Amino acid sequence: MVGQGIKKMKHYLGLIVVIIMLLGNSIESYGAAKADVSKDVNRMYDVLESEGAELMSFEITIRETISRDDIEGKLMDLNNVGTIVEEKTENATKFMVHTPHKQNAIAERILLVVPTDKEYQAELIYTVSGSKWTEKVQQSVQDLTSAAQSQFFTYNASKFACLKAGFGDKISGGILFQNVMKKLDVQPLTNMQDNVYTTTTGYTTQLKASRSLADNMNIQLALHDGNGQSTVTVGTPIITTEY
Template sequence: MNRLVHLFIVMLFVMGIVGYQQIKAIKPEEKITQIQTVLEKNGAHIQEWSLLAKEESDAVSDIHTFQKLLGRLKTQMDGADWYVENAEQGMKATAIKKFSNRQERLVVTWTNAHTTHKTFIIYEMKGKKWDEGIVAKMDKIFSQKPTIYTCVRAVWGDKIEGVLQNKATKILKDLEAKPIETLQERAFVTVSAYTGKWNDALSINKEKMNVQVALRTVGDKTTVVVGTPIITSEY
């Protein structure tokens, strides 16, 4: 991934954290299903979906409350491999649990920089088959309502006809989404857009955005990633 694309991802992720608004809850699996349907309609083969949930908590004020929080979370990640390390001005714990058709990852970070205590809990799931227990598990992991990002990755096995921009436009049309911002290179394009199908959005230059489409061609293979409200994985 080149520096320009990486910077674009970081910029959108930060804006997503501070600008994300949700009016009416739409189940993440409903979005994943809608995205998969559109990609398959356009001839792409689904590789995996991913879900990332993030929450800022004030539950940790020292090493003792950090350990107490981990104790609670370990009951929800039973059987996971845990890695705890000292981070700059704080602590970081990572749990990874693998299943036959999906993988879970939980990251807890606590920093006490400048006497301000901040704790972030990030829960990430990747897989090919949705499990109804995922939402129930998130309800136990998070004490508040987390911000949720969903992505679907797919590929075209053969070289696609036409330019990438046209394919991105077709996908957005099927999602009933209006393009807001585009970043384009020779074999790569990403478009940020807004669809009224999902009643949540973040703001870019005073315009609403809640879906991002990225396509990249390497040789005869083209990968497409669709995320809402932004793409949180590399593409």
């Protein structure tokens, strides 16, 4: 009887551990969804600037698949934001609203992609981008992404942030790359290198808005060390622009 009681207790403890792990994953995902992605951009910008790199561009993306039953409602929402430009291709119909904000030199784009093949879900993609990052720009981006999140997306939406910065010949690309990784406390997972490019994926606890992908990867860094065209690009969880 005692032995059976111990076995039952171990079984219940095992279930409790599994439940706690599942709750932990849910809380982490929810926390990432609620986190302000502009703060991640600010952290990456501060690190790049501290290493002497000059910002070339930033882009924040929120994206989520949506049911085909919700397409009409999303189109009504887009129509309330601005003029919709429709583009049809063989594979999909795209509906886009583009809104430049000249005062802060940033631009918003909301894109609804509806695949021709009805077996595939539609996808809503929001981006805000620019070439300067100041306190004023950060506040504007924070306001815009928060408004877009609440108007168009659920908390399950994925968030991406990407920064690209350039640096001159006076800075060693290899040293800069290592210093950026060190300051962001990146634990490297994979690394690829050739004569021109170095690309690393890893994990960091410093960036809160990015959900981890496979193997707990939530950051990607790329170094292009060329003649007069040297750049470093950082993306969470992955780089979403060319580098």
